Structure formats: C-alpha cells, structure tokens
Amino acid sequence: MAVALAVTGGGGQYNGRMTWFVVLSCMMAAMGGVIFGYDIGISDSYNDYPCEGGVTSMEPFLKKFFPEVYRKMKVDTKISNYCKFDSQLLTSFTSSLYIAGLVATFFASSVTKVFGRKLSILTGGAAFLAGSALGGAAFNVYMLIFGRILLGIGVGFANQSVPLYLSEMAPPRYRGAINNGFQFSIGIGALVANLINFGTEKIEGGWGWRISLAMAGVPASILTLGALFLPETPSSLIQSSSDHDKAKQLLQRVRGTTDVEAELEDLIKASSISKTIKHPFKKIIQRKYRPQLVMAIAIPFFQQVTGINVIAFYATLLFRTIGIGESASLLSSVVTGVIGAGSTFISMLIVDKFGRRALFMVGGIQMLISQILIGGIMATQLGDHGTVSQGYAYLIIILICIYVAGFGWSWGPLGWLVPSEIYQLEIQSAGQSITVAVSFIFTFIVAQTFLSMLCHLKAGIFFFFGGWVIVMTAFVYYLLPETKNVPIEQMENVWKEHWFWAGIVGEEDEKIKIQGV
C-alpha cells in the first residue's frame, strides 16, 4: 500500500508526485523566463550597456536609430571611454522596457487574481510577439521604442504570473526545483541571444539586428500557444470559480493521485479568505503581512545589489585584457552564461533537499570572498592605463566565475523562488507585482548608474556590492525562515514560529482574538 503521509487540512504534506502534466506545463511556462533573458541579452549582453555585444553595439543599428551616438563613437575611439554612449534617446530606448514592465506588472496583478494565471501568461506572450514583430520591422526609432514598450508589457505580465504559476503547479516538495527553472530559463535565453547576436552582427548589409530582434518571436510563440493549452493552476481555478468538483479533478490529474483531499481542503480555505479581500494592495501593508511585504521588497532589491550585472559587464573588459579582442564580449557571455545556467541547474537539483537558507548562505559567502579578492587585486594591481596585467586578468576571470556560480545557485533563482512561495492567496498577486516592480527598478538603477560608479569608485565598486552581500546574507540568516517543502497554504505558520516575525504577526493574532471575544 502506498504510504500516505498526508495530514488532512492544515498540517504536513500533501499527496502527489511529479507528473508529466506538471513537467510539460512548467516547460511551457518557463518560456516566459527565456524571453526575459533573451530581452536582456539581445539589446545588450549586460542589461543594455550600449558597448558590448547586443544590437546597441552594432554599427548599422546605431547609425540608423541613434546617429548622434554613432558619430560620437567614431570621433572618439578610446575603448575605455563609455561616456560617449551617453544619449537621451538611447536611454529612453533602454528604459522603455523597464518602465512599461513596471506599470504592466500592476495590471497583471488584477488579471492574475481575477481571471487566472493563464490569461496573464497569454497577455505576456501576445505582447512579446507583437513587440518582437515591431522591433524586427522597425523603420524609425519610435517604432523601435514602441516595440520595446510592448516587450516591457510582456515581461511585466510574464514575470508576475510565471513564477506564481510554477510555484502553484509544483508539488510542494519539488517546488524549489521547478521554480528555479525560471532563472535557468532566463540564463538560457540570455545565452542564446548572445550567440544569435554574434552571428547576425556578421551579416552583410547591416540588417542582422532585425533577425536578433525578431527572433524573440520564437519563444514568444511557444509561450502564447502554451498559455492557450496550459491548464490553470488548481488554486487559481478555485479562486475564480466555485466549481470545486472541477478543481478536484484538475488537482487529481496534476498530482497524479485521487487522494487530494488535504490539499483541496487547504486550497478552498485559502480561496475563501482571498475572496473576501477586495483591495489586496491595501491589505498587504497591514501589519499582519509585514514579513511578506518586507520580503517582497528586500529580496528583489538584494538580488540586484549583489552586483551580478556589473560583474558580468566587467568580465568582458578582462577578456579583452587577456587578448581575446573582438570576440571578448561573446566569449565572456558564453563563459559567464554557461557557468550561471549550470550552477542554477545544480540549484534546481538540491534546493528542495538542502533548503533555501543553506543555498543563500553558501552562495553569499562565495560571492563575498570572490568580490573582496577581485577588489583587492584591482586596488593593488591596476596599472596606469586602468587595466591589470594578463596574469592577474586570468586570476580575476577565475574569481568572476566563482562569483557567478555563487549567484547562480543562490540569489539568481532564489530571488524569484522565495517571493513566489511566501504569500497567502489573498495577497499573492499583489505581492508578486511588488517584487517584479522592485526588481525592474533596481535592475534599471544599477544599469544606469554603474558606469559612473565604476569611474569614481574604481576597485571600490566590488567592495560596495560586497558590502551589500554581507547585509543580505545577514538578513537571510536572521530574518528569512526556511520555506522548503512547506505547502503555500500553510506558509503563514513559518512566520508565526520565527523568533522575530512571531512578535509582529503574533501580536496581530492576539488583537484579532481579543476583538473576537
């Protein structure tokens, strides 16, 4: 007889195994990650710095859409001077994606909550598709920017709904593995974009950038089609309809067992609370939800101030130093991309066994040590020309790889996983929108400020981000409870049992009890 460890309603684990149903729907949903990564990689290797790789470094592209930048680039050929890329129009091109994404993700919150995860994923896919078509066909800069706005709407919707979809679809004990697949897909998307750019840059006639932009249509189509055929998640189905029989059938199919009572009961309970909540954004600022709100903001913020994008950018300069020259940007994105995706893959395999906290700790310490060493070497070895010797460049590249692996199994994937699994149903959709918005804001701020930071702080920039890594590692150590294997519907309890959060959410419980008497 099968061992049924499930405890009915309110405690312990649910039944269910990893079914093909789950695997397939998650593969489809992961296309949302591929497109996000592809967007990051295609406009530029490192979040849109118009200097290395990416369409914004292709001369024909700049000549056509940003002639002023192109002229400056031709006049001043000193490679180290990145200021020449400074252009209002180019900045609007870059930022349009993030700003559109920021706004869209709040709309996505209502769509996801009221109409379900599928519709948000579908909207994201369709916006991507339209955006890639416009970008590929653009004949002026406005069309280009409009296309990028549509891509932004796409990421706003997809990043809001896909992580939730993945976490709800997954059986709790595989949730980490499945959700980490999102960051893995981001990594694959970025890598593929870099490879495609490398090829299209060489196309005679200077129209290769059109292929780069239009190819985003491939994962976008898979996502759109997938969303049409994907099943809704059981909790979303229960939230949006009162047909519990249908939800039960779906749950049975998804979990691959007929014994789903415990989970169904918890889902129905969670959804009836959620249905009484009309304004989730007002709700989430209540003291009762303080830990979730803090995590919704802190986690994506920390993910960006690890400094990952700056380090990845810096890797290219080092590949130049060791004499790779022209292909430096490609090689560096392939090396960091493969290591990043590889380590995220490892994290998929171990996150549900060792837990989130252990990975955060190991990754954090690993990133910190490599950052300190890189900063130290840079501070002591930087020559007159602002470069290090070849030998040290090799050493720094190795340290960068160690850093990237650290990010790849900790803050990279967990920055998406943890927020997607900690919210109660009534605040889940709002919480995830806040996470996406904070992520976009800081990705953008770091991208926009780091060149001048690099210029002023020099080696100090590694200590700056290293300092943040210390803060976030301590934050996780003291304030983030372990969430592995805990069903989402029972996640509330982890705060009630936490040394610090218990005082905050517990007090609220007391008040409710007193009022209730």
Ligand SMILES: OC[C@H]1O[C@](O)(CO)[C@@H](O)[C@@H]1O
């Ligand atoms: O999760 C998103 C983050 O992960 C990266 O793709 C690196 O793997 C970053 O470029 C991005 O900011």
